[in-house]
Each structure stands twice: as C-alpha cells, then as structure tokens.
Amino acid sequence: MNLRKRKEVLDNLFKERIVKTVIELIKENSSITMDEVAKRSGVSKGSLYNYFENKESLMEYVHAEMVSPITNGIEVIFKSGKKPSEMLLDLFEGFFDVSDEVCLYFGFLDAHRTVEEDAKETHYLLIEPLAVIFRAGIETGEFVNIDPYILANTFVGMVIGTFGSYGFRNAEKTDFLNAKEEMLKLIKRLIIT
Numbered sequence: 001m002n003l004r005k006r007k008e009v010l011d012n013l014f015k016e017r018i019v020k021t022v023i024e025l026i027k028e029n030s031s032i033t034m035d036e037v038a039k040r041s042g043v044s045k046g047s048l049y050n051y052f053e054n055k056e057s058l059m060e061y062v063h064a065e066m067v068s069p070i071t072n073g074i075e076v077i078f079k080s081g082k083k084p085s086e087m088l089l090d091l092f093e094g095f096f097d098v099s100d101e102v103c104l105y106f107g108f109l110d111a112h113r114t115v116e117e118d119a120k121e122t123h124y125l126l127i128e129p130l131a132v133i134f135r136a137g138i139e140t141g142e143f144v145n146i147d148p149y150i151l152a153n154t155f156v157g158m159v160i161g162t163f164g165s166y167g168f169r170n171a172e173k174t175d176f177l178n179a180k181e182e183m184l185k186l187i188k189r190l191i192i193t
Contacts, residue, residue, distance in 0.1 A: 015051065015061065017041050022062045023101050026108045034058065066105040067125065069098060074129050084137030085192050088155075091133070092187065095159050096180055122160075127152045143191055151191060158183055 021041040025032050034055055038045040052058040073094040077087050110118065130152035137143035143151065 011051075014043070014047075015065075017043070018048070018051070018058070019062050019065050022058070023105065026104060032059070062105075063109075066102050069102060070094075070125060073097075074125075078129070078132075083142060084133050084140060085142040087133050088130075088137065088143075088187075088192070089184075091130070092159070092184065122156060126156050130155055137192075142193060144193060155187070155191070158186065 018037060018041055021037050022032060024040065025036065030036065032055070034045060034048055034052075037058065038048045041048075048058075052061065074091065077090045077094070080087065080090070082090070127149065131148040134143055134148035134151040134155075138145050138148060
C-alpha cells in the first residue's frame, strides 16, 4: 500500500472513531464539545482540530456521515431501472433498514434544529426524490393521479410519523415490525393502483 493510500485509510479510521464518539455522546445526552470529543475518542485536541476547524465543521461531517446511508440508498434505487412502484417499495424497506445510530442521530437533530432547517433537509433528501418516483408512477398508471408532491409528503409523513410514534412509546421491536406491515398495507391501498 502506498503512503498516500495508507494516510487515507488512517484518516478514515480517525474520522470513523470521531463519529462513533459523537453518537455515544448523543446516546448519553451529554454535551458535545471539541474537548469532550477529543477526550472520549482518545485523540489529542490538536489532532481533532487538524481535521475539524471547530464544532460546527465536526457536526457537519457527522451529519454527512449519518445522511449518507439514506442518500446512497436512494441513488441505488434510482439506478435500479425498476418500475416506480417497485422503487417506492424498495425505498419503504430502506427506511426500516437504517441503523439505530442513524435513527438516534435524527432524533437528536429534531431536538436541536429549527422546523425550517428540518423541512429544508426533508425536502431535499426525501420529498424531491419521491416526487420523481411518484411522477413516473402516475405517468405509467401505477399510482393514484394526485400531485406527486402531495403523495411524497404523505408518504414521508406516514413513515416518519410511525418512527416517531413508536420511539416515544418505547414500543417493542415486534410492535414496530407490525406497524411496518400495517403501513405497507396502507401504502398499497391508498397510493399504488
């Protein structure tokens, strides 16, 4: 392995450790400071500042890492060449396959950012790609003929609402999986023709 490749691997391992540390702090509901992240991750503060200018740049990196499974999943679905209804069902399954860390992180975000910030990101991450799928499905007759943005917002609300509902109730995993099946029935009945 050449020197450049080795440095890249070490940089990625370092950043992975930092992300895990931030997630641990979120899980513990602890304060996230550069000092605490350096201390908990076992790196010097100077090393941390070599990678991240400040807490904001650190949290931007953590955010990008937490969002990437979602954006990567959407990209794979779009490249699949499947029918719009199949893409929608794949996307639905993808929502339930995200890690507990990603769910925990988005719960943290809900408590620490404005409604406007949340709405902008939801629109960019989910509503726009879903509207494309819904528009294509309406054109092929696979979905009910309703404004694709209304369908996208309804779909997101159903999925995220279920996550939130079960998170607040501290429901069992089996209850959550039952809710997934119930939501799938609802989607097939209301949206897919």
